[in-house]
Structure formats: C-alpha cells, structure tokens
Amino acid sequence: MPEGLLIGIEVFVLAMFVGFEVITKVPPTLHTPLMSGANAISGIAIIGALLVAGGKNDLVDTILGVIAVIFAMINVVGGFMVTDRMLQMFKKKPTEK
Amino acid sequence: MTTIIELSYILAASLFIIGLKYMSAPASARRGNLIGAIGMLLAIVVTLLDRQIVSFTWIIVGMVIGSAAGWASARYVKMTAMPQMVGLLNGFGGGASALVAVAEFLKLAKNPPLPMDSSITIILGVFIGGITLTGSFMAYAKLEGLVSGSPITFPLQKPLNAILILTILALSVYLVGWTPNMLFFWIIVAISLIYGVLFVLPIGGADMPVVISLLNSFSGLAACAAGFVVENNVLIVSGSLVGAAGLILTQIMCKAMNRSLTNVLFSAFGTGDSAAGAAGSTSDKTVRSVDSEEAAMVIGYAQTVIIVPGYGMAAAQAQHAVRELTELLQGRGVEVKFAIHPVAGRMPGHMNVLLAEANVPYTLLHDMDDINPEFPHTDVVLVIGANDVVNPAARNDKSSPIYGMPILDVDKARNVIMMKRSLNPGFAGIENELFYNPKTLMYFGSAKEKVQELVAQVKKL
Numbered sequence: 001m002p003e004g005l006l007i008g009i010e011v012f013v014l015a016m017f018v019g020f021e022v023i024t025k026v027p028p029t030l031h032t033p034l035m036s037g038a039n040a041i042s043g044i045a046i047i048g049a050l051l052v053a054g055g056k057n058d059l060v061d062t063i064l065g066v067i068a069v070i071f072a073m074i075n076v077v078g079g080f081m082v083t084d085r086m087l088q089m090f091k092k093k094p095t096e097k
Numbered sequence: 098m099t100t101i102i103e104l105s106y107i108l109a110a111s112l113f114i115i116g117l118k119y120m121s122a123p124a125s126a127r128r129g130n131l132i133g134a135i136g137m138l139l140a141i142v143v144t145l146l147d148r149q150i151v152s153f154t155w156i157i158v159g160m161v162i163g164s165a166a167g168w169a170s171a172r173y174v175k176m177t178a179m180p181q182m183v184g185l186l187n188g189f190g191g192g193a194s195a196l197v198a199v200a201e202f203l204k205l206a207k208n209p210p211l212p213m214d215s216s217i218t219i220i221l222g223v224f225i226g227g228i229t230l231t232g233s234f235m236a237y238a239k240l241e242g243l244v245s246g247s248p249i250t251f252p253l254q255k256p257l258n259a260i261l262i263l264t265i266l267a268l269s270v271y272l273v274g275w276t277p278n279m280l281f282f283w284i285i286v287a288i289s290l291i292y293g294v295l296f297v298l299p300i301g302g303a304d305m306p307v308v309i310s311l312l313n314s315f316s317g318l319a320a321c322a323a324g325f326v327v328e329n330n331v332l333i334v335s336g337s338l339v340g341a342a343g344l345i346l347t348q349i350m351c352k353a354m355n356r357s358l359t360n361v362l363f364s365a366f367g368t369g370d371s372a373a374g375a376a377g378s379t380s381d382k383t384v385r386s387v388d389s390e391e392a393a394m395v396i397g398y399a400q401t402v403i404i405v406p407g408y409g410m411a412a413a414q415a416q417h418a419v420r421e422l423t424e425l426l427q428g429r430g431v432e433v434k435f436a437i438h439p440v441a442g443r444m445p446g447h448m449n450v451l452l453a454e455a456n457v458p459y460t461l462l463h464d465m466d467d468i469n470p471e472f473p474h475t476d477v478v479l480v481i482g483a484n485d486v487v488n489p490a491a492r493n494d495k496s497s498p499i500y501g502m503p504i505l506d507v508d509k510a511r512n513v514i515m516m517k518r519s520l521n522p523g524f525a526g527i528e529n530e531l532f533y534n535p536k537t538l539m540y541f542g543s544a545k546e547k548v549q550e551l552v553a554q555v556k557k558l
Contacts, residue, residue, distance in 0.1 A: 005214040008325050008333055015334040018114060019341025025121045028439060028464050031346060031446030034120050035313050036183050037130050038342040041113050042190040042316040044137065044335040047144045048197035048327045053159055054150035061200045066159040068196035073163025074170070075190040075316075076141075080134040081171035082182060087127040089176075089453040092460055 033086045040079025046072035098146065105143040106331035112136030113335050117342070123459055140331060176454040177411050180444040184237040184309055187316040191229020194319035195289075198222030201326045202282060215326070216273045220285060222322035224265065227289030228296065229315040235297040236308055240443060248301040255363070258295055261288050300362065303408070303485070305443040307350045307361045314343020346445050353439035353465075355491075355502035382533040384520065389547070392514055392540050393554030399476035399512075401432045403468065405505055406448050407441050409482015409517070413544035416455035419481065422552050423457060429555070435461050436468040436478075436505050438486035465505055472509040480507060481516045482544045488529045499527055513537045516547050 026034050049072045053065030113136045119129025150156070174182045202219045205211050211219075238244040265288050268281045300308050317339025324332025351358050387395075396402060404423070410416060423433050435457070441448045449462055472478065480487055483505075490497040491504045507513050513536055520532060520539070531537055540547060 002212065002214050004328050005218075005325070008328065008330070011330050011333045012321060012325075012337050015110075015337035016341050019117075019338040020345065022114060022117045022121075022338075023342045023345050027121070027123075028349075028437065028446060029449045029459050029462055030120060030123060030126055031349075032179060032183070032444060032450045033126060033130070033446070034117075034342060035310070035346060035445060036179075036186065037120060037133060038117065038339045039183060039186050039190060039313055039316060040130075041117075041133055041137070041335050042187075042313075042320045042339040043193070044113075044140060044332050045190060045193040045197055045320045045323050046137075047140055047329060047332060048323045049159075049193050050141070050144045050156055051147065051149055051327060052197055052200040054145075054152055054156045056149075056151050057200070057204060061203055062155055064196050064200040064203070066155045068193045068200070069156060069159030070163040070166070071189040071196065072193035073160050074167040075186050075193065076137055077164045077167030078171045078182075078189075079167070079186050080130060080137070081168060082174065082179075082186075083130045084127060085171060086176070086179070086450055086453070087123075087130060089450070089456075090123045090126070090459050091453070091456070092123075093458050 029090070033083050033090075036079055036086070037083040040076055040083060043072045043075035043079060046076055098148065102143045102147060105139055106329070109136040109140040109143075110331050110334040112139070113338060117338060176451055177414060178241075179450055180305060180309060180442070180447060181237050181240045183444060184233050184240060184312065187309070187312045188230050188233030188237070190316040191226045191233065191312075191319045193226075194316075194323040195223050195226025195230060195286075197323045198226060198326050199286065206279065206282075210276055211272075213273055217269075218322055218325035220269045220272065222319060222326050223286055224289045225315055225322055226319035227286060228293040229312055229319050231290045231293030232297045232308075232315070233293075233312050235294045236305065236312060239297070240305060246301065249298045254295070254299065258292070261292050261295070264288060265292075296362070303440070303443075304354075304361050306440050306445050306447070307347055307354070307358070309444045310343055310346035310350055311358075312343075314340050314347060317341075317343055350440055350445060353503060355499070384532055384539050385535070385537065386539040386541060387514070389540075389550035389554045392538065393551055393558060395512055395514065395538065396426065396477050396479060396551070397429060397431070397555045397558045399431055401434075401475045401477075402426060403434050403436050403472065403475050403478045403507075403510070405436045405438070405441075405478060405480045405483050405487060405507060406452070407438075407481065407483025407486065408443060408447075409484075409544050411442055411447065411451055411482075413482065415481060415544040415548050416451045416457075418545055418548035418552060420452070420455040420457050422548055422555065423461070425552060425555050429558075433461065434463055434468065434471070436465065436507075437462055438465055438483070438505055441483060441486060465503060469506050472506045475510040477512045477514060478507040478510040479514045479516065481548065484517070484529055485527060487531060488527060489531055489534075490527065490529070494530075497527060507531070508534055508536070511536065514540050516540045516542070516544055518543060 321336025
C-alpha cells in the first residue's frame with residue numbers, strides 16, 4: 001500500500017476518535033448550531049478547490065475548480081455566519097427589549 | 098515555505114477541534130464557532146501562498162461570488178427555515194468535494210495508468226460528494242414544500258436502487274483495475290447524483306432529523322475523501338470531525354425514534370401497512386374539547402406548567418406567542434418549563450433554536466430524560482403541535498408501530514391540554530389514545546392563533 005494512503009488512513013481513524021470524543025458531550029440544546037458549525041468546517045474542501053482553480057490546468061479543470069470554490073465558500077461563509085447568528089440568540093436570561 | 102504551510106494546516110485542524118470543544122456549552126459556543134472560523138481563514142490564507150497556485154483571477158471571482166451568496170443566505174434566512182438552510186449548506190460542501198475529485202481525475206487521466214489508490218479515493222469522493230449534493234437538495238425541496246414531504250415510493254424502487262449501486266461497483270472495479278475510461282467515469286458521476294435523489298425520496302417529513310444528520314456526516318466524509326484525493330491531511334482531519342459529529346447526531350436521532358438507521362432509510366415509514374397497527378375502533382371514545390377561556394383558567398391557576406412544543410409550533414410560527422404566554426404565566430407565579438423531545442421538529446435541536454429566537458432563555462428548556470420524572474407532579478402540560486412524541490402507545494401498546502420509542506410521559510401529569518388542528522393522527526398515521534384520556538382537554542385550532550387567544554384570556558383572569 002502506498003505510504004501516503006497509509007498515513008491518510010491513520011490520520012482519518014485517529015481524527016474520527018477525536019471527533020467522537022469531543023462531540024458526544026454537546027448538549028441537545030446546541031445540536032442545530034453544532035450541525036451548522038460542523039458543516040462550515042466541512043467547507044475545508046475549499047483548500048482542494050483553491051488548488052484546482054488556481055493550478056496550472058486546462059480550461060475544464062479551472063471551471064470545475066471555480067465552481068468548487070463557489071460551493072465551498074457558500075458552505076464556509078454561510079455556515080459560520082448562520083451558526084453565529086443562532087448562537088447569539090441563546091441566552092440565559094430574557095433580555096429587555 | 099512548504100513547512101510553514103504544513104504547520105499552519107496542523108494549527109488550523111487544532112483550532113477546529115478546540116472550536117468544536119467550546120461548542121459543548123451555550124456560554125462558550127459562540128467563541129467556539131469563532132475559533133473554527135479563524136482556523137478556516139488561516140487554512141485558506143496559507144493555501145493561497147502555495148506554489149501550485151499560479152493564477153488568482155478565477156479564485157478571487159469564485160471566492161467573492163461564494164462569500165456573497167453565503168453571507169446573504171446566512172443573514173436573511175428565517176429561523177424556522179433553518180433545517181432547509183443546513184440542508185443546502187451540506188449539499189454545497191458535498192458538491193465542492195465531489196468537484197475536486199472530478200477535477201483530479203481529469204488531470205490524472207491525461208497520463209494513464211492511474212495509481213490504484215488515486216482511483217479508489219477519487220471514486221469514493223465522487224460518490225459520497227455526489228450523493229450529498231443531490232440528496233441535500235432533495236431534502237431541501239421536501240422541507241421547503243417544493244416536493245411532497247411524505248415518503249414517495251414507486252414500484253421496483255428497491256431493485257432499481259440495488260441495480261444502480263451494483264453498476265457503480267462494477268464500473269469502479271473496472272476503473273480501478275484497468276485503464277481510465279472517461280465514459281465509465283461519467284456514468285459513475287451520473288449515478289451518484291441520481292442515487293442521492295432516490296435515497297432521500299422515500300423518507301418522510303418526520304424522519305428528516307435523521308436524514309439531515311446523515312447528510313451532515315456525508316458532507317464531512319466527502320471532504321475527507323477529497324483530502325485523500327489531493328493528499329492533504331487537514332481535509333482528512335476536518336472531514337472526519339464532521340463525519341463523526343454527523344454520525345453521533347444520526348445515532349441520537351435514531352435512538353430517539355427507537356428505529357435503526359436501515360429502517361429509517363429503507364422502510365418509507367408511515368405510508369400504509371406499517372401504520373395500520375393501532376388504528377382500531379375509536380368511534381366510541383369521547384373527546385373533551387375546551388375553548389380559550391376554559392383553557393386559560395386551567396393553565397392560569399396552575400402552579401407548574403410544562404410546555405411541549407412540536408413541529409406544529411414551528412409550522413405555525415407560534416414561538417413568539419409561546420414566549421409571551423410563558424412570561425405572562427411566570428408573572429402570575431406559575432413555574433413554566435419546556436420539555437423538548439430529541440426528534441421534535443425537522444432537525445436536531447430545531448425547537449431550541451426557535452425558542453431561543455423568541456427570546457426564551459435556554460435554562461427553561463429541558464431534555465426528555467431530565468424532565469420525564471417531573472410530569473407526575475406537574476399540574477398542566479400544554480402540548481403545542483406535537484403528537485407522536487407524547488403518544489403513550491409507544492409505552493404500552495405492543496402492536497403499535499412506534500412501540501418502544503422513548504416518549505415524553507405527559508399522560509402522567511394531572512391535566513393535559515393538547516393544542517392541535519384536528520384529531521387527525523400525526524405523520525406516522527398512528528392513533529393517539531392520549532386524545533381520549535379523561536385528563537386530556539383538546540384545544541383545537543392553529544397553534545399561533547390559539548396561543549394568542551390563550552394569552553388574551555390569561556390576561557383577563
């Protein structure tokens with residue numbers, strides 16, 4: 001098996017365990033923000049998209065790359081912002097209007 | 098330079114983990130989200146320094162368009178539409194990962210043969226990403242009401258799905274074992290996209306929390322696969338974190354419905370035969386219905402009230418009226434709490450977000466396990482637009498399709514006011530004996546108007 005793939009699998013397995021450990025503790029109240037926040041993190045595909053869109057490729061690759069950049073940016077910006085919008089509403093005490 | 102980039106990626110991945118960690122308490126969650134966003138910014142900036150990137154024009158165009166669209170949708174989406182929003186975001190994430198995999202294949206296919214590990218990871222990336230893209234858009238269409246929210250089935254649905262999967266497997270084996278074949282590759286892309294639609298189609302509205310969680314997990318795994326494709330560890334780490342988060346939520350949702358994931362995905366729950374169970378003769382049972390004045394008397398003179406919100410509250414946008422009622426009752430010295438079932442609404446935590454938007458403090462919101470022991474000494478339970486999650490049949494009727502599902506024990510309270518549009522059984526089509534319980538008062542009407550009337554009547558007391 002190629003070494004790169006092997007290291008990749010190693011990282012994958014360990015990160016899954018970290019993920020399970022960290023996230024099991026999130027209370028149900030925060031499940032929606034957790035989901036949208038985690039979702040924003042999955043926009044990390046932006047890195048792959050950037051490398052494709054800006055690389056020395058032919059037209060088709062560049063077009064695919066740019067669409068990928070658009071998709072991933074919607075995911076990243078939309079995800080983090082909407083999570084923030086939700087979280088700022090979670091309050092311990094009712095606020096005066 | 099490469100070292101700096103690599104180190105920055107490790108830092109970014111750590112920031113994601115720390116950010117998720119902070120998400121575990123309401124007080125620190127906002128900071129956690131910010132830390133995650135900083136990690137993302139760092140990852141993007143250092144990637145732009147990468148020597149592989151030779152042209153910035155198109156990158157800038159893409160980033161500006163994507164950011165603007167993301168910003169606008171996050172800014173203007175209504176809180177009730179949050180399940181749709183998260184659905185769409187999942188889809189875009191999955192789509193981006195799939196596109197990265199496709200582009201990598203096109204690049205590598207110019208110099209055949211492809212290394213075996215590249216072909217495998219590319220196919221996985223295309224498949225998972227493709228399903229996430231179209232599956233999420235399908236879920237969005239269902240939630241938005243563009244497509245019927247109930248399970249959609251057609252003859253030979255399962256054989257068709259099986260054939261599609263087998264085709265993908267066969268083509269993948271060919272691509273991995275032999276030479277890159279453009280036609281075969283595009284067929285795999287197409288089937289992945291079609292399969293995403295077909296897999297969400299037979300899943301009904303109340304099962305959406307499971308589907309959204311699962312697609313959330315897929316969007317992470319797709320990023321992970323893309324990470325294998327471009328051999329980038331930060332993608333693999335972040336992708337697995339999200340994959341794990343989604344899987345945990347999926348598992349919680351399935352447990353809350355006492356069903357296995359396969360049952361949710363493949364059984365088209367509530368379409369007919371499965372719902373027949375408890376629908377026995379009900380014509381001889383009587384229902385006590387009340388008007389706003391009576392309901393206000395019951396609730397206004399109680400000492401303890403637990404409110405159980407369900408999808409009906411979200412659908413009617415009644416959360417602000419509910420908050421008004423809560424404050425009014427608190428002003429009268431009534432102790433008010435909220436009981437939230439894990440699958441209330443259309444996504445995990447849906448009710449919590451809506452009530453938070455309406456300015457109900459999260460300290461009043463209680464999970465099923467915490468609040469269930471309190472029902473026996475509660476004066477009044479007000480159920481707003483929830484049904485199956487309070488159906489005692491889940492506890493005591495072995496023939497009921499929802500038997501074994503954990504429920505909120507509202508029937509143990511002294512009085513129950515069920516706010517509902519009609520006696521119609523809920524999504525699963527299961528008769529609810531709670532309606533005919535002598536303790537239960539049915540308060541018919543649309544949730545928003547009825548809560549407002551209740552507010553007006555309580556004020557008069």
